[in-house]
Amino acid sequence: MPSNEIIQGLGLDDYKFGFVTDSEPVFKTRPGLDADVVRQISARKDEPEWMLKRRLKALRIYDAKPMPQWGGDLSELEETLSRTYFYSKPQEQMERSWDDVPESIKLTFERLGIPEAERKILAGVGAQYDSEMVYHSLKEEWESKGVIFDSIEDGLKNHPELFRKHFGTVIPAADNKFAALNSAVWSGGSFVYIPPGVRLETPLQAYFRVNQERLGQFERTLIIAGEGSRAHYIEGCTAPVYSTDSFHSGVIEIVVNRDAHFRYTTIQNWSNNMYNLVTQRALVQQGAHMEWLDGNLGSKLTMKYPSCFLVGEGAHGEILSIAYAGDDQHQDTGGKVIHVAPNTTSSIVSKSISKGTGRASYRGLCKVYDGARNARSNVECDALLINETSRTDTFPYIEIDERSATVGHEATVSKVGDEQLFYLMSRGMDEAEAMALIVRGFIEPIAKELPLEYAVELNRLIELEMEGSVG
Amino acid sequence: MSDSPILAVKGLRAGVADEDLDILKGVDLALGPGEVHAIMGPNGSGKSTLAKVIAGHPGYEARGGSVEFGGEDLLEMEPDERARAGVFMAFQYPAEIPGVSIANFLRTALQSRLEDGEELDLFDFQELLMERMELLGMDASFAERHVNDGFSGGEKKRNEILQMAVLKPALAVMDETDSGLDIDALQVVARGVNALREENPEMSVLLITHYQRVLSHIVPDTVHVVVDGRIVESGGPEVALELEAQGYEEYRKAHAA
Numbered sequence: 001m002p003s004n005e006i007i008q009g010l011g012l013d014d015y016k017f018g019f020v021t022d023s024e025p026v027f028k029t030r031p032g033l034d035a036d037v038v039r040q041i042s043a044r045k046d047e048p049e050w051m052l053k054r055r056l057k058a059l060r061i062y063d064a065k066p067m068p069q070w071g072g073d074l075s076e077l078e079e080t081l082s083r084t085y086f087y088s089k090p091q092e093q094m095e096r097s098w099d100d101v102p103e104s105i106k107l108t109f110e111r112l113g114i115p116e117a118e119r120k121i122l123a124g125v126g127a128q129y130d131s132e133m134v135y136h137s138l139k140e141e142w143e144s145k146g147v148i149f150d151s152i153e154d155g156l157k158n159h160p161e162l163f164r165k166h167f168g169t170v171i172p173a174a175d176n177k178f179a180a181l182n183s184a185v186w187s188g189g190s191f192v193y194i195p196p197g198v199r200l201e202t203p204l205q206a207y208f209r210v211n212q213e214r215l216g217q218f219e220r221t222l223i224i225a226g227e228g229s230r231a232h233y234i235e236g237c238t239a240p241v242y243s244t245d246s247f248h249s250g251v252i253e254i255v256v257n258r259d260a261h262f263r264y265t266t267i268q269n270w271s272n273n274m275y276n277l278v279t280q281r282a283l284v285q286q287g288a289h290m291e292w293l294d295g296n297l298g299s300k301l302t303m304k305y306p307s308c309f310l311v312g313e314g315a316h317g318e319i320l321s322i323a324y325a326g327d328d329q330h331q332d333t334g335g336k337v338i339h340v341a342p343n344t345t346s347s348i349v350s351k352s353i354s355k356g357t358g359r360a361s362y363r364g365l366c367k368v369y370d371g372a373r374n375a376r377s378n379v380e381c382d383a384l385l386i387n388e389t390s391r392t393d394t395f396p397y398i399e400i401d402e403r404s405a406t407v408g409h410e411a412t413v414s415k416v417g418d419e420q421l422f423y424l425m426s427r428g429m430d431e432a433e434a435m436a437l438i439v440r441g442f443i444e445p446i447a448k449e450l451p452l453e454y455a456v457e458l459n460r461l462i463e464l465e466m467e468g469s470v471g
Numbered sequence: 472m473s474d475s476p477i478l479a480v481k482g483l484r485a486g487v488a489d490e491d492l493d494i495l496k497g498v499d500l501a502l503g504p505g506e507v508h509a510i511m512g513p514n515g516s517g518k519s520t521l522a523k524v525i526a527g528h529p530g531y532e533a534r535g536g537s538v539e540f541g542g543e544d545l546l547e548m549e550p551d552e553r554a555r556a557g558v559f560m561a562f563q564y565p566a567e568i569p570g571v572s573i574a575n576f577l578r579t580a581l582q583s584r585l586e587d588g589e590e591l592d593l594f595d596f597q598e599l600l601m602e603r604m605e606l607l608g609m610d611a612s613f614a615e616r617h618v619n620d621g622f623s624g625g626e627k628k629r630n631e632i633l634q635m636a637v638l639k640p641a642l643a644v645m646d647e648t649d650s651g652l653d654i655d656a657l658q659v660v661a662r663g664v665n666a667l668r669e670e671n672p673e674m675s676v677l678l679i680t681h682y683q684r685v686l687s688h689i690v691p692d693t694v695h696v697v698v699d700g701r702i703v704e705s706g707g708p709e710v711a712l713e714l715e716a717q718g719y720e721e722y723r724k725a726h727a728a
Binding site: 434 | 526527528529530549550551553554555559560562565566567568569570571575576577579580581583584617618634638
């Protein structure tokens, strides 16, 4: 079966698949957005007054800001948004059963080799989680070290001061139209606090947060890494996100305090009717390291540029991103590094693959402020084109106001060559295997940075996507 | 000549796809099991075209005649089917595959030879790879390097020989494997080929070359001289020596006459 059919199947809506729920009708706000909808969301979450005020203010900013005219084509977004339900009650409270999940989705999970338990969660039926014991023992370890790993809602409830001190400081509502939107209607996401000096060997994985609010359309994540701490947070997974939503706009804020090391990994594969417009940014203090590892597959249009604001001396920021644009998809991705302090260093490595009529754009910003003495930055973006119809563009913005800064930029575009294909086929691989191997090699510099199981999933997923791309 | 050749080329006419000109204008060749045949000829004579047509390069097309391998019509097979059937071509200019280690590449190539659902045992593979590298006197770290990426000419050729050693073909077509090699690198390659022949005396080799010097390391049973798309002379190793002394001019003149 062509993989595209499977993947496209994921974008269709519940009713078509005949999902039945025995519970009460799910609470939803009415389609569209106004102050009343925002008030309802806040009331549902039983939020303090200050948060409601923040939300309402963000809504005003959102209304006032024009739609961006750069990046991808957002001309149909207004219409989509008028139909969007900005809030609905979390999915896992719906009593879906695994038997109700469409065969095509089960098949996709199976072919991806996703563990059964994870499949259920991904399909929105995961009330029981087989690895709950694992989760509990990790949870005990985290608690004993004072680590907080909660849903964003619980973060606000249980740690109001810490929350309020940092929320919206890295990405204020006024940052951009979609940050404003998220600030008005956010729901779901994680709240993470790593106390000073604490080092976590096991990554914090979002899917461990079972029986809590699932990642929503307007997910909001706030992470505070204390001085000298080390941790790795993993969001998402390579399985197609099973969602009827056509719009996803997340905000991820990370504060990396002095000498801390933090890595945020996300690999996401959205159904291809989806607009995916995400703002993710880290504030990196003196001597601290921040790494974004960002994988984007699927969606109709993704606009996502993980950023590092290097505000303390010697801070280091790294962005590794990989994008896969299949037929009719546009991945407008890249990264931003802002050097504010002296001796700050950064590196962006971006890889994109365009197949069929897919389009991948690299869009990046490297800004060095006056006074960021000896700042060094290196940007490398490589694009791989699979077919004649595939497209790639590069938009590197470089703004340097400091004489002693060193900034390098390198961009390559390659096509899967006939000679490469013939070479591999002359060793016995069929055309699809040969193509998949070339693509795997292309993404290897990023895949090797992923935890093994994610790298394996990513490779499998790309193989699945590559099927039928030749001939 | 053996009565049942592993490779039988009859009246082969071939050229570059989308171009009318025939480069091979009727080539006949029969290679028995375990035989080494050298194909010599000046630039543009069609030597490499012959190699590419045998391997199934999509940029070349056969327009007449036949090529049989083990009794099967090779021209009807895709390049990967030919490889799985036992044809191996050592490339003159092998492609670079960045990000793919030689070990991974060979593992995938061996896996492709198995039935659907059958999995290559990784330990067995590792053992085979190490044993093959030892046979060729290669350092184990070589297998971790990315296929031909940043390789010197000599390293590329050694990589081709390693692949041949792992894939154990019935027919090895060596397309100017000796060109651009210094004498040390040439000896390494020749030793490798000879070791493989010793190990598998049934392996046939079609050795395409400009120069006689490789033939003192890999001794051919038969030498064919190709001029302007045709084999104009076939004989023992002495043909290569004569050629080295006289050049191709005599053959050209004779052929033109």
